[in-house]
Structure formats: C-alpha cells, structure tokens
Amino acid sequence: MFLQRSAVALARRAAVAPALRRSIATTAVRRNAVTDQPKIKTLSAEIKTDDDLLGPGARPGTVPTDLEQATGLERLEIIGKMEGVDIFDMRPLDASRLGTLADPIMVRSAGEEQFAGCTGYPADSHNVIWLRMDRERPVERCPECGSVYKMEYVGPQDDHTHGHGHDHHGWVEPKTWADHVKPEYW
Template sequence: MFLQRSAVALARRAAVAPALRRTLATTAVRRNQVPERKFKSLSEVKTDEDLIGPGAQPGTVPTDLEQATGLERLEILGKTEGVDVFDMRPLDASRKGTLDNPIPVRGVGQEQYAGCTGYPADSHIVVWLRMTRDDPIERCPECGSVYKYNYVGPEDDGHHHHHHVEPEYPEPKTWADYLKPEYKWA
C-alpha cells in the first residue's frame, strides 16, 4: 500500500513539475544561442549617434547596455572601462577653502552647484552654493569656506552664449550687490 501511494504521488509530481519549474540551465542554453554583440567603447564615442543603444534582440529582455541612451549610456560605457565620467567624488573636506587657496569644483556647464557641510566636515547643515563661469568664486555664509568653479568643458560648448549681451532678465539684486567691491571677498 505504501508503494502504491508513493507511485501515485511521484506520478503527480512528474506530470506537474515541468510546467511549474524552470531551471537555470535552460536559461544558460538560450543565452548561449544568442550571438555576442560588439558595443562601442568609451574611446570610440565621437558623436551623439554613438550614444544610442542597439536595443535587444527580438524575444529577449534588453540589458542596460543595450537599451541605455545619451548620458546614461556614456556613464555605463565609462563604468565598464573603470572611468568615473561624472567625477562623483566628494569635494575636499580636509581643509577650509580660502581666497588664496579655494576648494576647486569642476564642471562642464555654465553653472555648478556645490554643497558645503562646513569645516570640519558636517559641522553645519548643507548650504548649497551656486557658481557660474562668469562668477566662479563663492563663499559659504555659515563657515566662510571658499569654493571656485573650474570649467573643464570644451571651449566652444555649442550653446553659442553671448556673454557680452545683456540677458533678457537681469539677475535679481542681493545684499552682496550693495557692498563695496573691496569688502566683498575680504
């Protein structure tokens, strides 16, 4: 009787199990059947068209490298080669920036924001400072640390900014506009 029940239970499991279970081996076999695709490396990226992913093969789920485009694709290509494209390291917090030796902040745009947490680090809440290419030096109002924006982008960034032309809407006045220039960075 015991063998009869065991045989019936085994037959039930054998009939249902293949429909319910998918082994990893079948996935590996299918993956090996897909031909390996050649992607451009970071050094081969020259134009915006090079930052468009090829997409996935029909019937497959795309990987991040296959479907990413634009800046996301540039970041992924950089990470595959060990390059931190956006330089996400924290700013130097081992010293207090001064006018003679400010803390450098690198960027590629017209403006850059930096968060100051004070010196020593985390001595005050984050104060966000805005630096531009035209006004690259900023001082934290809490701790007095000085930061300087260093533009590292291309000379002609393609946006055709005319810095000598007055903007349509002037920048709003602040208390700093009413200080004598010799007092501004004393």
C-alpha cells in the same frame, strides 16, 4: 500544529529556491552563449558624437539589457563604468580643510553652472548650505563657515549651438547685497 506549519514553510522554500537559482544561472549561460551581439563602442576611441550614444536595442524576442536600451547620458555613464571611468565625478568635495581665497576648494563642472553643498569646517559642523557658481562668477564663499569654493570649468570651450553666449532668453541674475561687495572679497 507546529509540525504542520514548519512542513508548509519548508515546502514553500523548497519549491521557490531551486527556481531562483536556476533562472539566474541559466541567464548568465545564455547571455554568454550569444555570438551575434553588436560590438559595444568604447569610451576613449569610438564615441565622438551624440549619435554614438544610441543603443542597438534588443533582438526580437529577447529582453534588452541596460546597455542595449540605454541612450544619451545614461549610456555614456554605463560605458564609462565598464571602462573604469567615473563620468560624473561623484566623489565628495575636500572637507579636510577650510577653503580660502588664496587656496579655494575646487569644484569641477562640465556645465555653465554648478551647485556645491557646504557642510562646514570641520566637516558636518553646520547644516548643508547650497552655493551656486557659474562661469561668470566662479568663486563663492559659505556664509556660515567662510569656506571658499571655486568652480573649475572642464566642459567645451565654445558653445556654437546658441551663438549668443550665457545670457540667453533674457534671464538676468537678480541683484543682492553681494553684488555691492568688492569682487576681491568674493
């Protein structure tokens, strides 16, 4: 009985293993053998507008790669990774020190607002507390440990698409007790 089970298991492995090795190896060979591939635009020189972030798509009868079918931010991230650039800067924040008003922990943001998760000082001394910073109020202090974070805006300086600034669509940030504290204590 034991011999029958091991023979069946061995036959299954032998039938599947060569097919897996062959399909992966021939895919790489076929991909490198294609000569009429569209040129990939480089991040530093050729990507200037949103239209440059449209992928060429796959040729008829082929399966597209991630690079061929990706568009927008996903394509920008893939091209950035190919060139060694971390587009979204996913490194953790500096947790080796306590941020102060004089020397806050800097949080880079390309958007109007940014959320940062504070785990305390020393690191992991309290549960994650999410802090919201924006261009109008870039400094935020953790209520648990007192660490100070400051948003550094690295996005475009002017937003010509809206033309009416940050307060669009009538949204106003709700008032809290923090609004009655002097700005130098933020």
